[in-house]
Amino acid sequence: MSRKESQMDREEDYRFLHSVLMEKKLHLLFKIHECLRRFEKRGLLPAREHAAGLASDLAEELTHRYWREEARELAALISKPHFKGFLSVHDAVAQRDFEPALPPVPDRVLEEEDDSFKIVSLVKTKEPLGATIKRDKSTGAIVVARIMRGGPADKSGLIHEGDELREVNGVSLEHRKPKEIPSLLARSQNEVRFTIVPAFSKEEMPPNEPKLFVRALFDYDPGQDPAVPCKEAAVAFRWGDVLQIVSAEDEAWWQACHQRDGHSRAGLVPSPQLHQRRVALQRPKALFKPRRVEPPDEKEVCPVVEDVDYGAITGIHIAGLRRSFRLGRKSSWVREAARAKRWSTGVNGSNPPPTYREVIPYRRDPEDGHRLVVLVGPDGVGVNELKRRLLISDPDRYGVTVPYTTREKRKQESEGVDYHFFSVHAFEEYILSNRFIEYGRYDGHYYGTSVDSVRTVMAEGKVCLLDVHPSKIKRVYSLEFMPYVVFVKPPRIEELRLTRRRAKFICDEEDKSAVRTFSEEDFENMIDLAETMENLCGHLFDKVIVNGDVTAAFRELKADLQRVDQAEVQWIPAEWVCPPPTNARSSCGQLGGWI
Numbered sequence: 001m002s003r004k005e006s007q008m009d010r011e012e013d014y015r016f017l018h019s020v021l022m023e024k025k026l027h028l029l030f031k032i033h034e035c036l037r038r039f040e041k042r043g044l045l046p047a048r049e050h051a052a053g054l055a056s057d058l059a060e061e062l063t064h065r066y067w068r069e070e071a072r073e074l075a076a077l078i079s080k081p082h083f084k085g086f087l088s089v090h091d092a093v094a095q096r097d098f099e100p101a102l103p104p105v106p107d108r109v110l111e112e113e114d115d116s117f118k119i120v121s122l123v124k125t126k127e128p129l130g131a132t133i134k135r136d137k138s139t140g141a142i143v144v145a146r147i148m149r150g151g152p153a154d155k156s157g158l159i160h161e162g163d164e165l166r167e168v169n170g171v172s173l174e175h176r177k178p179k180e181i182p183s184l185l186a187r188s189q190n191e192v193r194f195t196i197v198p199a200f201s202k203e204e205m206p207p208n209e210p211k212l213f214v215r216a217l218f219d220y221d222p223g224q225d226p227a228v229p230c231k232e233a234a235v236a237f238r239w240g241d242v243l244q245i246v247s248a249e250d251e252a253w254w255q256a257c258h259q260r261d262g263h264s265r266a267g268l269v270p271s272p273q274l275h276q277r278r279v280a281l282q283r284p285k286a287l288f289k290p291r292r293v294e295p296p297d298e299k300e301v302c303p304v305v306e307d308v309d310y311g312a313i314t315g316i317h318i319a320g321l322r323r324s325f326r327l328g329r330k331s332s333w334v335r336e337a338a339r340a341k342r343w344s345t346g347v348n349g350s351n352p353p354p355t356y357r358e359v360i361p362y363r364r365d366p367e368d369g370h371r372l373v374v375l376v377g378p379d380g381v382g383v384n385e386l387k388r389r390l391l392i393s394d395p396d397r398y399g400v401t402v403p404y405t406t407r408e409k410r411k412q413e414s415e416g417v418d419y420h421f422f423s424v425h426a427f428e429e430y431i432l433s434n435r436f437i438e439y440g441r442y443d444g445h446y447y448g449t450s451v452d453s454v455r456t457v458m459a460e461g462k463v464c465l466l467d468v469h470p471s472k473i474k475r476v477y478s479l480e481f482m483p484y485v486v487f488v489k490p491p492r493i494e495e496l497r498l499t500r501r502r503a504k505f506i507c508d509e510e511d512k513s514a515v516r517t518f519s520e521e522d523f524e525n526m527i528d529l530a531e532t533m534e535n536l537c538g539h540l541f542d543k544v545i546v547n548g549d550v551t552a553a554f555r556e557l558k559a560d561l562q563r564v565d566q567a568e569v570q571w572i573p574a575e576w577v578c579p580p581p582t583n584a585r586s587s588c589g590q591l592g593g594w595i
């Protein structure tokens with residue numbers, strides 16, 4: 001482009017800009033803007049509060065006194081129904097007529113000089129009042145049963161649990177049934193007026209309780225619960241949701257709100273006692289399904305498998321990634337089930353079903369290391385497969401522990417890479433000093449995973465992936481490791497049949513390197529054991545991954561671990577900070593002690 005052309009273009013631009021700036025409409029717009037700004041600064045005060053009356057007087061005056069065309073036109077304009085309606089709305093807003101006026105205190109109440117009465121007027125909105133009522137069995141009076149935290153009744157601070165309702169909107173409640181009250185409330189327009197006999201004087205009001213947060217360990221849907229006192233006043237939640245308990249006074253129904261919603265309204269949730277009672281009624285059916293029992297095999301007393309060449313199966317060999325020392329191999333299902341029953345029959349004969357676990361928010365320091373990731377699941381479900389994929393996906397980020405053994409080192413092996421090779425004496429000293437998370441014997445040799453080896457991986461700044469039997473989680477269940485426990489769950493049997501058609505797994509039989517495809521019985525056992533693990537240790541799980549399609553399961557696991565790692569606030573079990581038996585917090589005592 002020549003110099004001359006570019007100069008001409010610029011001149012054209014200037015001309016265009018000049019014409020825009022000189023545009024009358026633009027100037028008017030600026031003026032309106034300035035007026036609005038000035039008006040905004042002054043505050044929205046109406047010039048007159050009775051514009052409708054003024055307009056009607058003017059219309060009358062114009063009609064009778066002036067005969068000019070313009071005057072008649074103006075009179076016709078301001079007499080039009082739309083214009084009158086518009087001015088009446090203006091007046092209502094100017095007079096703030098939209099706020100319902102509270103009625104004067106009835107004379108009768110003043111005369112009675114009975115200070116135990118209280119008249120409470122609440123502005124009626126679309127939101128329910130957030131209270132439930134019941135009939136007091138001994139006096140027959142209608143009393144406030146519960147006030148939902150965060151609801152209008154609660155926010156007013158004027159109505160409390162136990163208050164007796166004498167009147168609603170001037171209608172006496174004597175001889176009335178609780179179910180008649182909603183229709184009385186529905187009749188009122190702008191406000192609801194209660195005459196109340198307060199349950200407490202101001203001095204007697206219960207103090208605010210400290211905040212209690214819990215992680216729900218079961219799903220709850222009030223829509224499916226025929227026993228909930230009021231479905232609308234209840235809160236639905238899913239396993240794993242963090243709830244804030246705002247009232248634990250009632251033996252059967254607590255009040256809680258979802259943590260994720262910030263200041264959401266509280267509602268009813270089953271108390272742990274209630275949930276446990278309910279589960280106890282279904283327990284024989286739900287918990288211990290009859291399972292196939294085979295005679296115990298004496299040769300398998302110490303069911304540790306070692307030295308399976310994982311690389312031979314998967315085509316990939318990673319130091320430290322070999323079959324774990326989880327007790328409970330394929331052929332030990334019977335012993336596994338027996339062990340499960342032993343856990344379930346504690347001192348009191350049975351383990352209560354998990355309900356809620358107290359958690360506390362833990363703000364991460366940027367200096368803090370990663371949390372330990374514990375992967376658990378029934379044998380063959382794919383714990384190793386997922387672990388392997390994580391390691392391959394990011395070897396700098398994920399790491400696994402190096403196991404200990406008392407067997408001879410082989411030529412191709414290196415100390416501290418494949419194993420820590422220990423003498424029997426040294427190994428037994430480790431056992432005595434409780435340094436193993438789990439250990440066992442196979443073929444005359446000890447094998448084990450130590451707590452120190454977890455520390456080593458964590459100290460390298462890596463996410464340590466630990467694969468243990470769920471009964472061993474407690475060895476690392478502390479603030480030091482902050483374990484994030486992932487339960488790998490099998491999908492339904494139909495999906496297992498489809499997805500594992502070609503999968504081979506290591507069977508724990510005489511020939512330790514033997515691999516074979518899954519049988520129908522393997523699938524059934526896997527599902528049964530998963531159910532037992534969930535029932536007995538579900539309260540320790542932070543995440544459940546269903547391993548149907550392995551790619552999807554891996555993607556979900558990886559994304560979840562990343563989310564946890566980046567989360568500013570971690571919801572950790574309160575017992576890591578205040579152990580149940582000694583803690584001073586009253587709330588911990590209510591829920592503590594699951595392990």
Ligand SMILES: Nc1ncnc2c1ncn2[C@@H]1O[C@H](COP(=O)(O)OP(=O)(O)OP(=O)(O)O)[C@@H](O)[C@H]1O
Nearest residue numbers: 379380381382383384385499503504505548549550
């Ligand atoms: N979702 C899946 N779809 C198909 N095959 C799978 C899936 N998950 C795992 N597998 C395969 O199933 C076999 C057993 O998996 P894996 O060894 O990971 O089980 P595991 O839970 O670690 O059991 P164990 O503790 O007994 O070793 C492997 O061949 C693995 O590749």
